Amino acid sequence: MISKRSICWTIAGSDSGGGAGIQADIAAIRAFGAYPCSVITAITAQNSLTVSHIEATSLTMFKAQLSALLEDLPPQAIKVGMLPTVEQITHFALFYQQSLQPTPLIIDPVAISASGSRLTEHHALQATLQHLLPLATLVTPNIAELELLCGHPIDSDTSLLEGARFLIQLGANAVLVKGGHAHWQGEQACDYFISQDLAFCLQQPRVCTAHTHGTGCSMASAIAAAMALGDPIEDAIVQANAYIAAGLVKAKAVGSGPGPVAHTQLPTPARYFPSLQTLWPLIGDTPSIAQQAFAPVETQQLGLYPVVDNVERLRSLLELGVTTLQLRIKHQADVDIEAAVLQATQLGNQYQARVFINDHWALALKYHAYGVHLGQEDLQQADLAALQQAGVRLGVSTHGYFELLNALRLRPSYIALGHVFPTPTKVMKSRPQGLKRLRHYVQISANVPTVAIGGINLDNATEVANCGVGSLAVVRAVGDCESDQLATTVEAFNRVI
Ligand SMILES: Cc1ncc(COP(=O)(O)OP(=O)(O)O)c(N)n1
Numbered sequence: 136m137i138s139k140r141s142i143c144w145t146i147a148g149s150d151s152g153g154g155a156g157i158q159a160d161i162a163a164i165r166a167f168g169a170y171p172c173s174v175i176t177a178i179t180a181q182n183s184l185t186v187s188h189i190e191a192t193s194l195t196m197f198k199a200q201l202s203a204l205l206e207d208l209p210p211q212a213i214k215v216g217m218l219p220t221v222e223q224i225t226h227f228a229l230f231y232q233q234s235l236q237p238t239p240l241i242i243d244p245v246a247i248s249a250s251g252s253r254l255t256e257h258h259a260l261q262a263t264l265q266h267l268l269p270l271a272t273l274v275t276p277n278i279a280e281l282e283l284l285c286g287h288p289i290d291s292d293t294s295l296l297e298g299a300r301f302l303i304q305l306g307a308n309a310v311l312v313k314g315g316h317a318h319w320q321g322e323q324a325c326d327y328f329i330s331q332d333l334a335f336c337l338q339q340p341r342v343c344t345a346h347t348h349g350t351g352c353s354m355a356s357a358i359a360a361a362m363a364l365g366d367p368i369e370d371a372i373v374q375a376n377a378y379i380a381a382g383l384v385k386a387k388a389v390g391s392g393p394g395p396v397a398h399t400q401l402p403t404p405a406r407y408f409p410s411l412q413t414l415w416p417l418i419g420d421t422p423s424i425a426q427q428a429f430a431p432v433e434t435q436q437l438g439l440y441p442v443v444d445n446v447e448r449l450r451s452l453l454e455l456g457v458t459t460l461q462l463r464i465k466h467q468a469d470v471d472i473e474a475a476v477l478q479a480t481q482l483g484n485q486y487q488a489r490v491f492i493n494d495h496w497a498l499a500l501k502y503h504a505y506g507v508h509l510g511q512e513d514l515q516q517a518d519l520a521a522l523q524q525a526g527v528r529l530g531v532s533t534h535g536y537f538e539l540l541n542a543l544r545l546r547p548s549y550i551a552l553g554h555v556f557p558t559p560t561k562v563m564k565s566r567p568q569g570l571k572r573l574r575h576y577v578q579i580s581a582n583v584p585t586v587a588i589g590g591i592n593l594d595n596a597t598e599v600a601n602c603g604v605g606s607l608a609v610v611r612a613v614g615d616c617e618s619d620q621l622a623t624t625v626e627a628f629n630r631v632i
């Protein structure tokens with residue numbers, strides 16, 4: 136049963152041809168597993184060749200739909216497509232502020248159909264800029280829509296980014312410019328995401344097809360659906376990008392003109408997932424990036440991976456034959472960290488084990504540790520180029536699709552995927568990812584060794600291992616063991632992984 140918690144509204148026009156507008160939105164929202172509710176703003180008479188007639192819904196009917204839904208089916212996210220009249224735009228802006236804020240609001244600024252027909256009143260553009268954009272969690276223009284909104288030609292990455300920045304200056308929280316028609320980009324199509332503090336592009340080989348009808352509507356709805364289900368905006372965008380890539384590959388003609396993007400099932404196969412490029416200069420930051428892959432860990436199967444906070448426990452585990460370990464010392468003011476890193480590194484060398492140092496990359500570099508484990512925030516401070524050149528292995532934490540792509544970009548020695556289950560060990564900003572996502576993340580990680588972490592114990596270790604991960608990282612399952620139980624616990628994990 137779909138719970139009330141995953142209701143996603145689409146506020147858009149009906150496409151009688153079935154490929155775009157409300158019809159596409161409902162298909163995409165359903166495919167993601169959210170529950171679609173609709174507010175119809177206009178009825179269009181169209182087929183795959185042309186739009187022959189448009190009638191805006193009366194303001195009374197528009198208001199009635201919004202009120203009916205609000206009363207009984209409040210949304211977890213909203214997608215707005217075609218709003219054909221100024222009065223609909225101004226009414227919705229007020230209604231959203233009074234009754235719906237801060238529900239995520241994804242605005243696809245539809246103004247012209249793919250066949251070239253104008254879909255909105257002349258003054259609708261100005262009203263969108265003035266009333267709607269400042270409320271947007273995300274605006275998702277294509278190149279033609281961005282040109283209309285910002286009033287200058289978009290014919291290069293530079294003009295595209297200027298256009299996106301203009302929308303942010305108007306108050307939009309974030310902008311995703313879809314690069315499907317950015318032909319200067321050549322064989323690769325890039326979707327650009329820009330917000331105040333993050334800028335990245337998602338790159339895919341361009342799919343050569345004429346059957347792109349409904350791509351914009353479906354993309355914005357997919358993002359809204361993923362957010363309704365609780366995904367953060369970056370993860371929603373990555374999934375929507377993969378969903379559309381798969382939809383374009385599978386798209387077919389239905390009438391005699393361009394056919395609609397296909398609506399596929401999730402999870403989408405790994406080959407449809409984009410690669411990520413960061414656009415650091417845009418937000419005034421240029422962290423060090425290694426040019427080459429990090430030194431390998433020599434195996435896809437790192438096995439049991441205890442994460443411990445003291446050198447004595449590390450030594451005991453080495454004596455029991457554990458070959459992958461991490462020293463993770465946090466918030467222990469009385470500990471001499473440098474001495475602990477040196478000892479842990481020396482013990483690792485002595486037992487020929489893989490000892491990773493959490494966070495303290497400069498000390499790991501100084502004492503030439505086997506490896507370092509870093510979180511996503513740490514990646515911006517660490518001298519990654521120096522670590523890679525020194526042959527220090529790199530493990531990276533990830534907590535979702537976006538962070539996974541960000542980690543893959545660095546070609547690390549392993550990728551940690553978590554947290555799989557709830558854990559009291561650490562205050563987490565993200566949700567538990569669960570086994571279904573874990574399995575999907577392993578597929579997307581391709582040949583990079585994977586490590587699962589978070590809430591793993593002997594009761595659930597087998598089902599986690601069955602997701603295809605090469606390693607199980609545990610804090611409590613080994614750290615909380617009495618010394619006399621340590622050997623039995625290690626043996627039990629070794630039988631699983
Ligand atoms: C294998 C492995 N995965 C994740 C972590 C988490 O590290 P932590 O320092 O607690 O947090 P972030 O680095 O993810 O911010 C780990 N230590 N080991």
Ligand SMILES: Cc1ncsc1CCOP(=O)(O)O
Nearest residue numbers: 554558560589590609610611
């Ligand atoms: C450090 C860390 N990073 C993600 S979850 C986690 C804690 C895992 O601890 P436990 O194995 O006790 O659940």
